[in-house]
Each structure stands twice: as C-alpha cells, then as structure tokens.
Amino acid sequence: MTSKPDGWMKSTRGRLNMVLAGVSAVAMLVSGSVFHAALSQDAHEDVRREAVLQMATAQAVRAYTSEHVRDALLQHDGPFPPAAVPSFSAVTTMKYLQQAYPDYRYQELAINPTQPDNRARGWELQVIEAFRAGGAEERFLTTGSGAAQMLHYARPLRVVNEACLRCHGSPEAAPAALVAKYGRQGGFGWRVGEVVGAQIVSVPARTAFARVDSTFLHYLGASAALFLSFFAVLNWMLSRTVLQPIVSSNQRLAKLASRDGLTGAANRRRFLAQLDGEIRRCGTQGAPLSVIMIDLDHFKRINDEHGHAVGDEVLRSCCRRVKRRLGPSDVLGRLGGEEFAVLLPATDESGAGQMAALLLLAISGKPMQQAGQVTASLGVARHRAGETGAQLLERADAALYRAKREGRNRVVRAAPLIPVVPGACVAG
Incomplete structure (x- = not known):
C-alpha cells in the first residue's frame, strides 16, 4: 500500500x-x-x-x-x-x-x-x-x-x-x-x-x-538520448532537492499537527479521526473494536506538591510505560490533561480487559522517581453495531468514573466481568 x-x-x-x-x-x-x-x-x-x-x-x-x-x-x-x-x-x-x-x-x-x-x-x-x-x-x-x-x-x-x-x-x-x-x-x-x-x-x-534524412535521424536519436538523460537527472534533482525535503517537512508538520507536544501520544483530533476510521472498517469487515479510557489518580495533587515539571514528567513516563505494552496497530491518544485513551483494533472485550489490566500494572507497578507511586483508573468498552465514536467513548468514560467511585487504581468495563489479573483490582 x-x-x-x-x-x-x-x-x-x-x-x-x-x-x-x-x-x-x-x-x-x-x-x-x-x-x-x-x-x-x-x-x-x-x-x-x-x-x-x-x-x-x-x-x-x-x-x-x-x-x-x-x-x-x-x-x-x-x-x-x-x-x-x-x-x-x-x-x-x-x-x-x-x-x-x-x-x-x-x-x-x-x-x-x-x-x-x-x-x-x-x-x-x-x-x-x-x-x-x-x-x-x-x-x-x-x-x-x-x-x-x-x-x-x-x-x-x-x-x-x-x-x-x-x-x-x-x-x-x-x-x-x-x-x-x-x-x-x-x-x-x-x-x-x-x-x-x-x-x-x-x-x-x-x-x-x-x-539530410540521415543527418536528421541522427539528430533525433541524439536529441532523444539527451532529453532522456535530462529527464533522469532532473527527476533525481527534483526528488533530492525539492520533493523529498517537501515530503519530510510535510511529514514533520503532520506529525506535529497530530501529536501531543508533551507526551508524543496522538492528540485528541488525531485519535478521534483514527477511531472513526476504525469504526468504518469494523462495519465493513465485522472485526471487533475496543477502547480503554485512562485517567491518572490524584494528578492535581502531584502538580500541587511537586510542581508542574514533575507532573509533566509523570505524564511522559506513564505514556512510555503504556506504549511499551501496546501492539503495532494500537493507538494511544491524549484527550486532555491527565486523561488518555487507547484504541484497540481487532480486540474484543476479553482482550481489551486483559490489556487494561496490563496497562494498570505498567503505570502503578514501579514508583516514579520524584512523585512516588502513581495509580490510574481505567474504563473499557467494546464497540457495538451502529454505535458512533462519541457514544463508544462515552460508555468507556462512564466505566472509568465508576472505577474512580469504587476506589480508583482499578479497571472497570461497560460489559460483563473480565478475568482478574493478579495484582490489579478489576470490576465489572
């Protein structure tokens, strides 16, 4: 492709x-x-x-x-x-x-x-x-x-x-x-x-x-060879000096326009666009699709007690830990503040629940250097037929807030209970 x-x-x-x-x-x-x-x-x-x-x-x-x-x-x-x-x-x-x-x-x-x-x-x-x-x-x-x-x-x-x-x-x-x-x-x-x-x-x-005819035929042959050489050199120069720099510049601009500047995760607009694209693909191919909403617990306290520089480093560190657990087709996006979302193509509710449990362990398993242990609340939802991206995120967000109400540092899904991963608190 x-x-x-x-x-x-x-x-x-x-x-x-x-x-x-x-x-x-x-x-x-x-x-x-x-x-x-x-x-x-x-x-x-x-x-x-x-x-x-x-x-x-x-x-x-x-x-x-x-x-x-x-x-x-x-x-x-x-x-x-x-x-x-x-x-x-x-x-x-x-x-x-x-x-x-x-x-x-x-x-x-x-x-x-x-x-x-x-x-x-x-x-x-x-x-x-x-x-x-x-x-x-x-x-x-x-x-x-x-x-x-x-x-x-x-x-x-x-x-x-x-x-x-x-x-x-x-x-x-x-x-x-x-x-x-x-x-x-x-x-x-x-x-x-x-x-x-x-x-x-x-x-x-x-x-x-x-x-005259013989000389003119030689001229045409030489001219054709000259123009072909001219095309080859011009195409090489065009690619090296004009098109490739433009493409590289456009790629950098596209990356800047689609990435969160602090964490490197997809920004909200990019994430929502990819979510809509996966929903369309899901509708045509019938493949499962799930999302995970992530919100860091007590992040405001981290900013207040340690400063925004430490808070920024916590966000970056959490994103690095999450990315290491994701597959090549999974997408991590920052929706705002300390709220993130993970897009899981070709993943049903069981696989999404297991991935959420792994992400929870990745975030909270090892204390941060200055902020100490950081926990998160996660909500999981699988796409339903005819459901829009906004509706899917709304259900995952509702599951996330249920996790917060039930004590934080846990995974809740908007579907039946998922298997509990040792070391993590998972509710349905």
Missing part, C-alpha cells in the same frame, strides 16, 4: 514530468523543424553549387573549343569535323564526365537548332523564351519529387560575335561540309546578340536529401 507522502511525491513528479514532457516535445518539434529546414536549405545550396560547377566545366570546354580548336579544324578540307562546334565539344565532354555521375545531364537546346534532336520543348522552351524576353542571366527550377527530384540550372545561349555567324548566319556563308552533313533547314538566321537557346545542367537532388 502506497503511503500518502509517497503517493503525493509520485503524483507531483508525474504532473511535473507531463509538463516537462510537453515542453520538451514542443522544443524538439520546433528545434527539429528549424534544424530540418536548415539541412534542407544546405542541401539545396549543395545541389546548386554542383550544378554551377557542372555549368562552369561546360563553359570552359566551349571557350577552349572556340579559341583553340574550331579555326584549326575548319581550315582543312574534307568532311565537317563536329569537334569544331563548341556546343558539340561541350556536350560530348560532359557525357564522358557524367559517366562517373549517373543521372547528371548537360544539354544545349535551341529554338532553331542545327540538329533536330536539340530542339527545345516544354519547360526548356519556356526557359529560353524567358531569356529572350530579358531579365536574369541564369535560372534555377525543380522538376519531379521525392527520389526523382531534379534541379535544373539554365544559362542563355547568346550569339556573342561575328565568328558564330560563320556557321549559323546563312547556308550560303556556312562551311559546305556543315551544310552537307546537317542540311539547310535548321541552325541558320542567327544574329549577333540574339538568345537562340539555353545551356541546361540537370542534377539529381536525391543524394543531397538522403544526407
């Missing part, structure tokens, strides 16, 4: 833990959202950097082809050399590079291309039209979702000088080998400064976002 202090501490700790768990859950949710957003942003930036780097590589191949390869190859007669075209060199070189990076792709698409396969369609055509309308010199866009998500980085293909028109001005001015290879239908009529197409690098986002 859990004691009230333990129950209060568990209940309080449970409520505090619920509050802390709620706060921690909100904190983890907020911090997790912020952290995941930061990781996602970093992943986007990583993918963008990869796309820009791929574009820079293609631009370098185009520049090298324009400056060092094209003119040298076109000086020779014979079939048209595709390697003389910057776009062909860039696309072909990037294909070799992309063998090490599957799903990466580099394209050069045009509205009016030399090769029909390089004609822009769909969103690629929309990007080129946006470049032709003016504005930004680069564009990022995303297609697909989940594992199929791709980031596309586009830059405009613009005719930057007259040298480009050598191949793309008119069929008549173009190298005969080029016209012979690709025909006269596409790739002509370009003008200097015109945006004719776009370079597009496509980079898969799944690798970067797989890193």
Whole structure:
C-alpha cells in the first residue's frame, strides 16, 4: 500500500514530468523543424553549387573549343569535323564526365537548332523564351519529387560575335561540309546578340536529401538520448532537492499537527479521526473494536506538591510505560490533561480487559522517581453495531468514573466481568 507522502511525491513528479514532457516535445518539434529546414536549405545550396560547377566545366570546354580548336579544324578540307562546334565539344565532354555521375545531364537546346534532336520543348522552351524576353542571366527550377527530384540550372545561349555567324548566319556563308552533313533547314538566321537557346545542367537532388534524412535521424536519436538523460537527472534533482525535503517537512508538520507536544501520544483530533476510521472498517469487515479510557489518580495533587515539571514528567513516563505494552496497530491518544485513551483494533472485550489490566500494572507497578507511586483508573468498552465514536467513548468514560467511585487504581468495563489479573483490582 502506497503511503500518502509517497503517493503525493509520485503524483507531483508525474504532473511535473507531463509538463516537462510537453515542453520538451514542443522544443524538439520546433528545434527539429528549424534544424530540418536548415539541412534542407544546405542541401539545396549543395545541389546548386554542383550544378554551377557542372555549368562552369561546360563553359570552359566551349571557350577552349572556340579559341583553340574550331579555326584549326575548319581550315582543312574534307568532311565537317563536329569537334569544331563548341556546343558539340561541350556536350560530348560532359557525357564522358557524367559517366562517373549517373543521372547528371548537360544539354544545349535551341529554338532553331542545327540538329533536330536539340530542339527545345516544354519547360526548356519556356526557359529560353524567358531569356529572350530579358531579365536574369541564369535560372534555377525543380522538376519531379521525392527520389526523382531534379534541379535544373539554365544559362542563355547568346550569339556573342561575328565568328558564330560563320556557321549559323546563312547556308550560303556556312562551311559546305556543315551544310552537307546537317542540311539547310535548321541552325541558320542567327544574329549577333540574339538568345537562340539555353545551356541546361540537370542534377539529381536525391543524394543531397538522403544526407539530410540521415543527418536528421541522427539528430533525433541524439536529441532523444539527451532529453532522456535530462529527464533522469532532473527527476533525481527534483526528488533530492525539492520533493523529498517537501515530503519530510510535510511529514514533520503532520506529525506535529497530530501529536501531543508533551507526551508524543496522538492528540485528541488525531485519535478521534483514527477511531472513526476504525469504526468504518469494523462495519465493513465485522472485526471487533475496543477502547480503554485512562485517567491518572490524584494528578492535581502531584502538580500541587511537586510542581508542574514533575507532573509533566509523570505524564511522559506513564505514556512510555503504556506504549511499551501496546501492539503495532494500537493507538494511544491524549484527550486532555491527565486523561488518555487507547484504541484497540481487532480486540474484543476479553482482550481489551486483559490489556487494561496490563496497562494498570505498567503505570502503578514501579514508583516514579520524584512523585512516588502513581495509580490510574481505567474504563473499557467494546464497540457495538451502529454505535458512533462519541457514544463508544462515552460508555468507556462512564466505566472509568465508576472505577474512580469504587476506589480508583482499578479497571472497570461497560460489559460483563473480565478475568482478574493478579495484582490489579478489576470490576465489572
């Protein structure tokens, strides 16, 4: 059975833990959202950097082809050399590079291309039209979702000088080998400064976002371990520094509030509360219940002749003697002055009478150090069905006063005679 202090501490700790768990859950949710957003942003930036780097590589191949390869190859007669075209060199070189990076792709698409396969369609055509309308010199866009998500980085293909028109001005001015290879239908009529197409690098986002998921899972695991450790330490600190001191303080206060300050016996309020509780239990379980009323004989004379300090010591000594005879479930209470009561759960009138005789012997058997021999009068009563605590005490008190009238230093019960214990005067 859990004691009230333990129950209060568990209940309080449970409520505090619920509050802390709620706060921690909100904190983890907020911090997790912020952290995941930061990781996602970093992943986007990583993918963008990869796309820009791929574009820079293609631009370098185009520049090298324009400056060092094209003119040298076109000086020779014979079939048209595709390697003389910057776009062909860039696309072909990037294909070799992309063998090490599957799903990466580099394209050069045009509205009016030399090769029909390089004609822009769909969103690629929309990007080129946006470049032709003016504005930004680069564009990022995303297609697909989940594992199929791709980031596309586009830059405009613009005719930057007259040298480009050598191949793309008119069929008549173009190298005969080029016209012979690709025909006269596409790739002509370009003008200097015109945006004719776009370079597009496509980079898969799944690798970067797989890193996001992995890092975030590690973060969640570490956060959970941290919060569990935090809970364990906080609960230990809470118990040691807050709850246990409060419980101990409350126990001390409860003890002070329920105990007689002089004798340590239960005070009147505590005794009556326990009596009522035992009567309820007696009613449900059918167990017997008895009480003994005790009043020290001629106590006023002890105070008058020896002083209140000696009288107080007599009260304390009598209580110690009585407590030594009681069982673990018996309760000694001080009802006022020199009047005491003993609550005897699960005890019938015979057992109560025997206990009363033992208590009488304990009180009067050995003289007190300064007051000499002290005697007492005791009244015994057993609880009757339907009887209240006040009625039970009233019957025991009536038996006590009968003991006083009959000469004191004796036990009287409110029931038939009880067996006489040698050395004690017992009346019924």
